Amino acid sequence: xxxxxxxxxxxxxxxxxxxxxxxxxxxxxxxxxxxxxxxxxxxxxxxxxxxxxxxxxxxxxxxxxxxxxxxxxxxxxxxxxxxxxxxxxxxxxxxxxxxxxxxxxxxxxxxxxxxxxxxxxxxxxxxxxxxxxxxxxxxxxxxxxxxxxxxxxxxxxxxxxxxxxxxxxxxxxxxxxxxxxxxxxxxxxxxxx
Amino acid sequence: xxxxxxxxxxxxxxxxxxxxxxxxxxxxxxxxxxxxxxxxxxxxxxxxxxxxxxxxxxxxxxxxxxxxxxxxxxxxxxxxxxxxxxxxxxxxxxxxxxxxxxxxxxxxxxxxxxxxxxxxxxxxxxxxxxxxxxxxxxxxxxxxxxxxxxxxxxxxxxxxxxxxxxxxxxxxxxxxxxxxxxxxxxxxxxxxxxxxxxxxxxxxxxxxxxxx
Numbered sequence: 001x002x003x004x005x006x007x008x009x010x011x012x013x014x015x016x017x018x019x020x021x022x023x024x025x026x027x028x029x030x031x032x033x034x035x036x037x038x039x040x041x042x043x044x045x046x047x048x049x050x051x052x053x054x055x056x057x058x059x060x061x062x063x064x065x066x067x068x069x070x071x072x073x074x075x076x077x078x079x080x081x082x083x084x085x086x087x088x089x090x091x092x093x094x095x096x097x098x099x100x101x102x103x104x105x106x107x108x109x110x111x112x113x114x115x116x117x118x119x120x121x122x123x124x125x126x127x128x129x130x131x132x133x134x135x136x137x138x139x140x141x142x143x144x145x146x147x148x149x150x151x152x153x154x155x156x157x158x159x160x161x162x163x164x165x166x167x168x169x170x171x172x173x174x175x176x177x178x179x180x181x182x183x184x185x186x187x188x189x190x191x192x193x
Numbered sequence: 194x195x196x197x198x199x200x201x202x203x204x205x206x207x208x209x210x211x212x213x214x215x216x217x218x219x220x221x222x223x224x225x226x227x228x229x230x231x232x233x234x235x236x237x238x239x240x241x242x243x244x245x246x247x248x249x250x251x252x253x254x255x256x257x258x259x260x261x262x263x264x265x266x267x268x269x270x271x272x273x274x275x276x277x278x279x280x281x282x283x284x285x286x287x288x289x290x291x292x293x294x295x296x297x298x299x300x301x302x303x304x305x306x307x308x309x310x311x312x313x314x315x316x317x318x319x320x321x322x323x324x325x326x327x328x329x330x331x332x333x334x335x336x337x338x339x340x341x342x343x344x345x346x347x348x349x350x351x352x353x354x355x356x357x358x359x360x361x362x363x364x365x366x367x368x369x370x371x372x373x374x375x376x377x378x379x380x381x382x383x384x385x386x387x388x389x390x391x392x393x394x395x396x397x398x399x400x401x402x403x404x405x
Contacts, residue, residue, distance in 0.1 A: 027363055110322075114203065117292040118315035126290060166288055167264040173318040174258045179325025183255075186342035187262040 027095045029080050031188035033151065034171075035098055036079035040144070041168045042105045042135035045112050049105070056104050062097045075144050081145045081152050106176035113173040134165055196224050198333065200326040202319035204235035207326075209333060217334075224333045234320070237310045240298070248337050249276040251324055254296070258321040259342045265350060266294070275299050281311060290314065 027035065043049035050069055057066040066072040075094055077086045090098075106113065115121055116129055138156060145152045154160045175184035200207045207230065214225025230247050232240040251271040257278040259266055268279035277297040292311035299307045312320065328332060351359065 030195065066260045110318075114315045114318065117290060117313065117318065119292060119313035120315075121290070123289070162288055168265065170314060171262045174262045174321060176318075177322060177325060178338065179329055180262075183259045183262045186259060186344050189344035190263050190342065191347040192350075 021177050026089055026092050027188050028192070029078075029085075030192050031190075032078045032090065032095070033081055035095070035102065035188055036076045036082070038102055038168055038172055039076060039098070039105075040140050041133075041137060041165070041172060042102065044133055044140055046105075047136075052108070053101060053105060056108070057097070057101055060097075060100055060104055062101065063092060065097050066101075074159060080146075081149050081168045083144060083146050085146070094184070095188075099181060099188065101186060102172075103175055103177060104181065106172040107178075110173070110176050113169055113176065116169055117173055133169075134162065137165060155175055165174075194221065195228070196222065198224065198330065200320050200330075204316045205280075205319040205323045206233040207323045209327065211333075211335075213332075219334060222332055224335065227335050227385070232323075234310065238308070244335060244337075246275060246301075247335075249274060251300045251328065251337055252339055253278045253315075254320060254324055255328075255339060256292070258317070261317075263345050263350065265345060267349075275301070313378075358395075370396075380381070 004192075015019065016102055021051070039053070040055070046052055050072075053072060054066060057063060057072065066075070075090060075098060076082070077084055078088065078090050079085065098143055116126070116133065118126070141152060141155055145155075147156075169186070172186065174180065175187070194212070196211055196213070198209045200209075209224060209227065210229045210231075211227045212223055213219045213223050217225050219225040227244045227247070230241060231245070234240070249270075253274075253276040257266070257269040260269070266280035268277065270277035274296065277299075279295050279297070281293050281295050283291065283293070290313055292313050294314075294317050295311045296310045296312065297307050298310070328337065328339070351361035
């Protein structure tokens with residue numbers, strides 16, 4: 001009797017497979033806020049994140065929804081913390097596409113997320129990595145979000161900010177990949193505290 | 194023909210052995226009957242078991258990870274069950290990376306102490322990704338169904354906020370009310386002034402002419 005050993009499908013193959021069934025619902029404003037903050041964290045981790053998102057969107061088959069950076073930016077502006085905030089709600093297809101995009105980007109950046117969260121890395125190196133991430137995220141937050149909003153002030157607060165930024169990175173790590181879609185979507189639909 | 198599939202992450206490796214269930218119409222590359230599984234976790238002993246153990250592992254670790262995405266780590270799994278997952282609370286350490294999650298496995302063998310494994314966030318994320326790969330692999334059809342992830346309710350999220358912080362605002366409000374009431378009580382009530390009686394019509398009782 002011959003044994004057959006086959007390894008797990010690669011990430012490229014995973015992208016082509018259909019997404020798992022999803023619960024039907026729209027995201028609240030709070031959910032959109034957190035979704036955009038996580039996308040902002042992706043940009044803080046990846047200097048070329050904006051372009052990479054458009055490329056990833058076309059790879060995932062969302063080329064018609066997000067053909068360019070402007071269309072992607074317009075959807076992200078439904079985040080109430082944005083300087084150029086848009087009113088209204090996004091359709092479920094649009095939020096699902098954004099979450100899928102976020103999961104795929106988190107999968108791509110998973111090695112970096114893992115380094116940030118690992119206790120086996122040297123402490124000094126980990127601190128440097130966090131410092132770099134925080135600096136970049138703070139810059140992006142100052143540039144794009146409304147500094148008068150309480151949520152933005154909390155994010156930039158030296159006491160409160162690091163905890164919130166760590167929660168964003170944790171959310172990205174545990175929501176990475178196709179398997180993270182349902183977890184992330186359910187989390188973004190949490191009731192308001 | 195025996196099939197064996199592997200799922201690998203940096204600190205976690207899962208191997209699934211089994212056979213196609215031809216009676217269920219599975220193809221030759223689909224594992225429908227599990228003959229065994231083995232999981233290597235960096236720095237921990239190798240885990241192995243049967244289908245039920247694998248199902249219990251999936252049904253515990255993945256819901257725990259779901260709560261972590263919402264930053265509400267809470268224990269998952271009954272103490273009588275085969276697998277439990279719980280956060281390790283630490284008063285010091287703050288935001289530093291540390292083993293913050295404990296997986297407790299109860300052996301089906303009698304008189305065996307439960308095995309406790311602790312993970313940091315990165316190791317747990319590796320484990321979760323391994324289990325996700327298995328769950329979503331169309332070549333493994335073991336019927337390991339899990340309840341769908343659901344949004345957390347308001348009271349479940351409130352646990353995320355420390356009790357002291359949660360009660361601070363109402364306590365401050367009550368204190369402010371009590372102080373205002375106390376000060377109010379100390380202020381003397383304004384003395385009621387007697388209302389002047391309606392003065393009778395002025396009727397001269399004596400001649401108005403001045404006395405001579």
